[in-house]
Amino acid sequence: MALTINSNLSALQGQNQLSQTQKTKEKLLAQLSAGKTTDNAANNPANAAISEALLAQINGSNQAINNANDGVSLAQTADGALNQIQDNTQQIQELAIQAGNGALSASNRQALQQQVDQLTQANSAIVQSTEFNGTPLLNSNNPTTFQVGPNGSADNQVNVPGINLAAAPASGGLNSYNANLNATGTIDISTQAGALAAQQSTAADLNTLASTRSTLGAVSNRFEASINDLQTASLNASAANSRISDTDFASASAQLAANQILGQAGLATQAQANISARSALSLLG
Known part of the structure; x- marks a missing residue:
């Protein structure tokens, strides 16, 4: 993969995955707080x-x-x-x-x-x-x-x-x-x-x-x-x-824990992707 600065594909992919993880967390939190999986019709019409x-x-x-x-x-x-x-x-x-x-x-x-x-x-x-x-x-x-x-x-x-x-x-x-x-x-x-x-x-x-x-x-x-x-x-x-x-609290809680871990991993990956772009500066030294 080419070493570039303007287009950091790894960071962009990490951002997309982090956004999906955050949306899933928000959906699970809404289900847990409302006690219903159909509180929002968009979740399952x-x-x-x-x-x-x-x-x-x-x-x-x-x-x-x-x-x-x-x-x-x-x-x-x-x-x-x-x-x-x-x-x-x-x-x-x-x-x-x-x-x-x-x-x-x-x-x-x-x-x-x-x-x-x-x-x-x-x-x-x-x-x-x-x-x-x-x-x-x-x-x-x-x-x-x-x-x-x-x-x-x-x-x-x-x-x-x-x-x-x-x-x-x-x-x-x-x-x-x-x-x-x-x-x-x-x-x-x-x-x-x-x-x-x-x-x-x-x-x-x-x-x-x-x-x-x-x-x-x-x-x-x-x-x-x-x-x-x-x-x-x-x-x-x-x-x-x-x-x-009705929300299955055991299942939703397990999914929420998994997505929280994924979110933390996504943040760490995002940080690494941002750092990798800086290595291009070493070529100019």
């Missing part, structure tokens, strides 16, 4: 795109889990109210059976009627007041739809059917409901004949309540199944994203 898609799926699944939990809470709120109405209706039925006893006087039945009135008024108040976040639960035919998946398709939705216990009994409402919360005689057991009719009315109400609670139970089970599925999907997507984007 394909992995960055895959990671973003996985993150969207993870975030969507996690939010869908929250939605499904809200659905469970709504169903539990409605079921709790129905359970109280059911208890009240069973008491009404017991009082109606008691009122059917021929040994009772009119005043006895009137006392029983007052108890029934209190219970029907309580049932009516529960029907009118039960709601979840402002949504009426027991006096509306409108279903409530919950998104329980990361995608906006119909198979990612669960519908809680509308419950309208304020409707006419023939349409799924209760005989023990009255829009007037102070109404009396909604269920009439003041006579022996009325007590017999009341037993039939309360039996119909109990069947309606049992069917409604069964429907809510099935919906709750569907929400729970969706939550379990979403949790599994979120976990698997998180594991996949970790393999793609």
Whole structure:
């Protein structure tokens, strides 16, 4: 190789190698500080795109889990109210059976009627007041739809059917409901004949309540199944994203140490390359 001054090829090659080593060190330090290899999309565009898609799926699944939990809470709120109405209706039925006893006087039945009135008024108040976040639960035919998946398709939705216990009994409402919360005689057991009719009315109400609670139970089970599925999907997507984007600290630290050594060696080589050019001066001595 010719001995030159203006073009020190060894120094130029050393500078290029030192620059590459420095860039690699900066990349590794960025990965170690961020904990991610995809913090800069330029490092690995394909992995960055895959990671973003996985993150969207993870975030969507996690939010869908929250939605499904809200659905469970709504169903539990409605079921709790129905359970109280059911208890009240069973008491009404017991009082109606008691009122059917021929040994009772009119005043006895009137006392029983007052108890029934209190219970029907309580049932009516529960029907009118039960709601979840402002949504009426027991006096509306409108279903409530919950998104329980990361995608906006119909198979990612669960519908809680509308419950309208304020409707006419023939349409799924209760005989023990009255829009007037102070109404009396909604269920009439003041006579022996009325007590017999009341037993039939309360039996119909109990069947309606049992069917409604069964429907809510099935919906709750569907929400729970969706939550379990979403949790599994979120976990698997998180594991996949970790393999793609998370920094392997052991490997990155080893690479960083190697590049630090290379950088020091490059600096020493650069110094030697600069010194070698000075040997040209000896020829002029």
